[in-house]
Amino acid sequence: MNKSWNESVRLSLKSSNECNEYFGGNTFKDFHFPVKIPLEFAERIDKSDPLDPLMLQTLPREVKASEGFFDSPVSDEEHSPVKGLIHKYPSRVLLIASSVCAIHCQYCFRQNFDYESHDILKNWSAIEDYLFNKKEVSEVVLSGGDPLTLSDKKISKILNKIEDVGHIKTVRFHTRTAVVIPSRITQELIDMLNKTRLKVVFVFHINHANEISGEFMKNVEGLKAHTLLNQSVFLRDVNDSAQILSELSNKLFESSILPYYIHLLDKVTGAERFLVTDKKAKEIYKKIQTLLPGYLVPRMVRDEGGDSKRLVR
Numbered sequence: 001m002n003k004s005w006n007e008s009v010r011l012s013l014k015s016s017n018e019c020n021e022y023f024g025g026n027t028f029k030d031f032h033f034p035v036k037i038p039l040e041f042a043e044r045i046d047k048s049d050p051l052d053p054l055m056l057q058t059l060p061r062e063v064k065a066s067e068g069f070f071d072s073p074v075s076d077e078e079h080s081p082v083k084g085l086i087h088k089y090p091s092r093v094l095l096i097a098s099s100v101c102a103i104h105c106q107y108c109f110r111q112n113f114d115y116e117s118h119d120i121l122k123n124w125s126a127i128e129d130y131l132f133n134k135k136e137v138s139e140v141v142l143s144g145g146d147p148l149t150l151s152d153k154k155i156s157k158i159l160n161k162i163e164d165v166g167h168i169k170t171v172r173f174h175t176r177t178a179v180v181i182p183s184r185i186t187q188e189l190i191d192m193l194n195k196t197r198l199k200v201v202f203v204f205h206i207n208h209a210n211e212i213s214g215e216f217m218k219n220v221e222g223l224k225a226h227t228l229l230n231q232s233v234f235l236r237d238v239n240d241s242a243q244i245l246s247e248l249s250n251k252l253f254e255s256s257i258l259p260y261y262i263h264l265l266d267k268v269t270g271a272e273r274f275l276v277t278d279k280k281a282k283e284i285y286k287k288i289q290t291l292l293p294g295y296l297v298p299r300m301v302r303d304e305g306g307d308s309k310r311l312v313r
């Protein structure tokens with residue numbers, strides 16, 4: 001019988017000991033951003049390949065301070081008028097819906113974020129006042145952490161609260177959980193999203209075609225009534241090749257997901273090993289445009305906090 005997503009969360013590899021036992025050897029060590037790998041993702045890693053692109057994203061390394069790298073590279077806090085909410089563009093706000101992720105991506109720019117003080121349900125009345133007063137806001141982005149680490153009941157509660165704000169038309173989910181634990185796309189979630197009056201957009205976070213399992217492709221079919229997009233991060237030794245990124249775009253398209261963004265790395269302390277230089281990224285990007293039709297070429301952007309991006313040309 002298939003595992004429920006809650007069981008998958010419970011069975012995830014959550015310490016270096018568990019990882020060393022699972023993969024063999026002693027490559028995993030505990031550093032400040034602890035390892036977390038769902039078994040579904042671990043099963044997609046080639047244990048015999050120390051450079052497996054999925055393995056490289058999750059393997060913690062000792063953090064050393066490095067020039068140009070910062071604990072909070074995108075200054076989310078400066079754009080947070082109310083705790084739990086980040087507002088950069090007039091038409092949309094981002095809510096820190098959850099402090100939890102199903103996987104710990106070692107390049108994550110929010111790995112030092114103060115989630116504790118940004119609990120949206122605790123701060124809801126201030127968030128609600130803010131949303132009611134900002135008539136120009138038409139879209140709410142649910143981010144985190146990862147909103148799909150919340151139960152369907154909690155998501156329903158958040159959706160109901162957003163629906164109460166008449167001028168909000170769209171809700172957007174930023175999620176990696178749906179990819180790394182595909183059973184998270186439950187029938188209950190699908191039914192709930194089919195019923196909401198809001199337009200629903202998913203922005204998945206997938207960096208390499210190897211992350212896309214048959215189970216994900218099957219389950220994501222349930223979300224086809226909505227807009228399905230993907231964002232990736234340019235990561236050295238993981239996807240810094242036009243061929244790999246083209247394969248990813250083609251694979252996404254098989255599931256009717258359009259490549260939306262490819263982000264240049266946010267320079268968070270400890271992520272130096274993932275850096276693809278602007279020069280190399282631009283060379284790869286140029287090549288991608290010769291390999292793919294325009295609608296499968298993601299926009300290359302640099303993050304500027306919250307939902308804000310700057311196009312890189």
Ligand code: SF4
Nearest residue numbers: 101104105108145176
């Ligand atoms: S899923 Fe997203 S928020 Fe969570 S660790 Fe990975 S990059 Fe960071």
